[in-house]
Amino acid sequence: MPDVSMAVLASPSEQVTVRAGAGAVAQPRRPFTWHQTRFLSWLVPALLVVGWELLARLGKIPPYILPAPSKVVATGIALIQDGTLLPDMGISLLRAAAGFAIGGFIGFAFGTAVGFSRIAGVLLDRTILMLRAIPFLAVLPLVIVWLGIGESAKIFLVAFGVIFPIYMNTVLGIRQVDPKLVELGRVTGLSNWNLVRRIILPGALPSILNGVRYALATAWLALVVAETIAASSGIGFLAMDAREFLRTDVIVLVILIYAVIGVAADSLARLMERRLLAWHPNYATEVQR
Amino acid sequence: MTQQQNVSACGPAVVVHGLKRTYGLRTVIRDLDLRIERGEFVVLLGESGCGKTTLLRALAGLDPIDGGRIEGPSRPAVVFQEHRLLPWDSLWRNVALGLEQNDNRTRASAALAEVGLGDRLDDWPRNLSGGQAQRVALARALVQEPRLLLLDEPFAALDALTRINMQSLVKQLVAEHQPGVLLVTHDVDEAIVLGDRAMVMRNGAIACEFTVSAAARSHRSHPDAIGLRDQLLSELGVGEGQMAA
Numbered sequence: 059m060p061d062v063s064m065a066v067l068a069s070p071s072e073q074v075t076v077r078a079g080a081g082a083v084a085q086p087r088r089p090f091t092w093h094q095t096r097f098l099s100w101l102v103p104a105l106l107v108v109g110w111e112l113l114a115r116l117g118k119i120p121p122y123i124l125p126a127p128s129k130v131v132a133t134g135i136a137l138i139q140d141g142t143l144l145p146d147m148g149i150s151l152l153r154a155a156a157g158f159a160i161g162g163f164i165g166f167a168f169g170t171a172v173g174f175s176r177i178a179g180v181l182l183d184r185t186i187l188m189l190r191a192i193p194f195l196a197v198l199p200l201v202i203v204w205l206g207i208g209e210s211a212k213i214f215l216v217a218f219g220v221i222f223p224i225y226m227n228t229v230l231g232i233r234q235v236d237p238k239l240v241e242l243g244r245v246t247g248l249s250n251w252n253l254v255r256r257i258i259l260p261g262a263l264p265s266i267l268n269g270v271r272y273a274l275a276t277a278w279l280a281l282v283v284a285e286t287i288a289a290s291s292g293i294g295f296l297a298m299d300a301r302e303f304l305r306t307d308v309i310v311l312v313i314l315i316y317a318v319i320g321v322a323a324d325s326l327a328r329l330m331e332r333r334l335l336a337w338h339p340n341y342a343t344e345v346q347r
Numbered sequence: 348m349t350q351q352q353n354v355s356a357c358g359p360a361v362v363v364h365g366l367k368r369t370y371g372l373r374t375v376i377r378d379l380d381l382r383i384e385r386g387e388f389v390v391l392l393g394e395s396g397c398g399k400t401t402l403l404r405a406l407a408g409l410d411p412i413d414g415g416r417i418e419g420p421s422r423p424a425v426v427f428q429e430h431r432l433l434p435w436d437s438l439w440r441n442v443a444l445g446l447e448q449n450d451n452r453t454r455a456s457a458a459l460a461e462v463g464l465g466d467r468l469d470d471w472p473r474n475l476s477g478g479q480a481q482r483v484a485l486a487r488a489l490v491q492e493p494r495l496l497l498l499d500e501p502f503a504a505l506d507a508l509t510r511i512n513m514q515s516l517v518k519q520l521v522a523e524h525q526p527g528v529l530l531v532t533h534d535v536d537e538a539i540v541l542g543d544r545a546m547v548m549r550n551g552a553i554a555c556e557f558t559v560s561a562a563a564r565s566h567r568s569h570p571d572a573i574g575l576r577d578q579l580l581s582e583l584g585v586g587e588g589q590m591a592a
Contacts, residue, residue, distance in 0.1 A: 242431040245407055246445035246487075247422045256444065260435040337435040337471050 125307040130314065133307040142296070147315065150281060150292040153209065157216025158277045162270070165221040169228025173262070174254075179229075186225060194219040194276070195283055207288035212281065219280040220273040227269025231262030264335055271327040278320050360385045360419065360495040360527020361406060367414030368401055368551075375401045376551045379415070385494060386525040388518075390532060390542035392583060398551040399531045403497050406529065424493035424526070426501045430480035432472040432487075439468040442487045458490035459483070461520060478509035485517065489524055496526040502537065514540055535579045539563055539572050547582040555582055 090098065107127055113119050114126030121129070137143035168186060171178040198215060205211040235258050243253045285294020293312050300308035335341035360383045368376040375398045383389050393399045404410045406417060407425045422445075432441045442455035452468075459465050462482040472480060481501060488496060498517070502510045518541055521528055532538060538545040539559055546556040557578060563571035 238427070238429065238431055239433060241409060242425075242427070243444075245409060245422075245425045246491075248445065256436070257433065260433070263435075335435075337473070339473055 122304050122306055125310060129307050130310050133305075134311050137296075137308070137311070143293075146291055146293050146296050150285065150294065151319070153212050153284075153292065154216060154277050154281045157213040157280065158220050158273065160213065161217030161220030161277070162224050162273065164217070165224030165269075165273070166228050166266070168221075169225040170232065172225075173229045173232025174258075183229075186222075190222045190226075194222075194280065198283065198287065202288060207290075211288070212284040212292075215284045216277045216280040219276040223272040223276055224266070224269045227265045227272070228262065231265025231269075232258060234265060235261035264331075264338060264341070267327065267331050267334065270330070271324060274323045274327055275320065278316070278323065282316060358385065359383060360387070361423070361529075362418045363406070363415065364418075365415035366402070366405060366412060366417065368398070368405055368410070369413050374551055376405070379552055381553070383495065383527040383529060385527050386521075388521060388528045388530070388541055388543045390530045390538035390545045391548055392532060392535065392538055392545060392579060393548035394583065395533075397548045399548045400499060402548070403499050403529060403531050406495070407497050420494045422491075422493075423495035423497050424488035424491050425497045425499065426481070426484050426488050428500045428503050430472070430477075430484040432475075432480055432483055434472050437469045437471065438464065438475075438483055441472065441483060442490050444487060445491055454490055455486075458486040461489070461523075462486045462516065476509075478505050478513060481505065481513060482516065485513075485520065489520055489526075492524065493526050496521070496528045498528065498530040500532055501530075503533070510537075517541065535576055535583070536567070538579065539575055540567075545575070545579060547579065549582075 110119075110124070111127050114121070114124065114129070125133075134143065168182060172183055172186075173179075194215070197218065201211050201214055205214060239257050239261065240253065243257045248256060281292075282294055285292045286298060289295040289298070293315055297309050297312035300306075300312070331341050361381070362383075363379060363381040366376055366379040366381075367374070379402065381389075381402075391399045391402070401410070403425075405412050406419065407423055408421065432438075433444070436444075438459060439452055439455040442458050443451035446454060448454070456465060456468055459468060462485055464479060464482060464486070467475075467479075472483070475483065481504075484501070501517075502513050505513060514537060530537075530541060542559045542564075544556060544558055547554050557575055559575065560571045562569045563575050566572060
C-alpha cells in the first residue's frame, strides 16, 4: 500500500492528511461493477421485447402489423423444420462471401499498387475516386440489364460495394506507415519483398482491417438490396415472398436474421483485429491492459 | 587530414575522400576526408546544422552523395536517436530483422543477453522503457557484426542516469565487437568519455580534431579531461567567458 510507506515517511502531524489524500486519489468511487454495467445495458432491450410481447398478446398490435416475438421465434423453428430457411440462408451467405472475396481482392490489389507506386497513383487514383462517387446502389438497374437477375448480378453488386472501402483504407494504411521505420528497413538491408512483408503491410494492417469492417457492413447492405429487388432464393427472397401473403412473422424473422448475421460478421472482424493487432496498444485485450 | 595511424590490423572501417553533399544551392558538406579504423571510436561534435547528421546519413547510404568517394561496408549498422523498433514484432524478431540465416532466434537471443534483456525475447516493444528500447536497437545493430557502427545521437532522448548506463554499455560492447564507430552528439562530456578521437565539424568540414588520452577517458576530473573539455567547448563557440555570462 503506497499510503502506508508515505505515512511512515511523513511526520506525525502530516500522517492524517497524507492518508486521507492518498485514499481519495487511489480509490475513486465507481458507480457500477462490470457485471452491473452489463446487466443494465441489457435491461432496456429486454424490457422492449417484453413490452412488445405483452402488447401483441393483449391484441393492442394486430398480428398483420407486427407479430409477437414468440410467434416470430415459432415461425423460425417451423421454417427450419420444413427445410426452407437454412438453404436460403446458406445461399445468401454464399453470395455475400463470394462478392466480398472478389471485391476485397480487387480493392486490396489496387490499393496496394496505388499505395506503393506514385505512377500507379497518378494513373488510377482519379478513376477509382470517380467510380467511388457513384452510390453503389444506383448501378443496380444497369447491373440487371447487363447480368439479369441471376447470381452474378448479386455478387457483382456486393463486390462493387466492397471494393472502395478496402481500396481507400489500404492506400491510406500504406501511406501512413512511419517513414522512419521504412528507412530503418533500408539501412538494415531488407529486400523490397521483405520490406513489404516485415514493415509496410504490418504497419498498414490496422487501417486495412478497419476497411474490412466497413466493407462487411456494405456487403451486407448490398446483399439485402439485391435479394429484395430480384431474387428467387435467399432470405431476401423469403421476405419478399412472405410479403405477398402478408406473413409479417416471416418478414420480421428475416429482418432479425439480417441483423444477427451483421452483428456476427462485425464481431468476427473485431476478433481478427484483436488477434492480428495484439501488439497495438489500442487493440490490446482488456486483460493485458 | 588523411591519417595513416593503424589502430587495428584488420584495415580501416571506412575511408572518405573529398566528400561533397549539397541541398539545392547550399553546400552542406564540402571536400571532407575521414578515416576510421576498426575498433576505433570517433566522436563528431558540432552545432545543429553543421552537417554532422548529413555526413552520417551519407555514410549509412541513406542519402546520395554529390562528389567524392566513400570506401566502406555497403551496409553499416545504424542506431538512431529514436529506437525505431517495429511495434508489431517481438523483441527477438526486431533484433533479427536483418539476419538471413536459420539460427536467427539463437543469435538474437545472444545479442539481447549482451544488452541485459535476454529474458525478454518474446516481449513487445511497447512494454519497454526508453532506455531498454534503445538497448534493443543497439542489439539489433551489433547482431550484424558490423564493420562500421554509426550512432546518431542515440542517447539524446534518454534521462541523465540512463544515459550514463548506456554510455558504459556501448563502450563495453564496442570493445568486445571492435567495429569502427562514428558517434554524432552534442554532448562534449560524452565525447570525452567514449571517444578515441573527438572531431568538431563546422560549415560542412572538419574544423579540428583531438586525440582523447586514456586518462581523460576514464577520469572526468583529470586535467586532460578538463583541458579537452575547454578546448572542445571553445571550438563549438561556447567559451569560458560565454559560460560565465
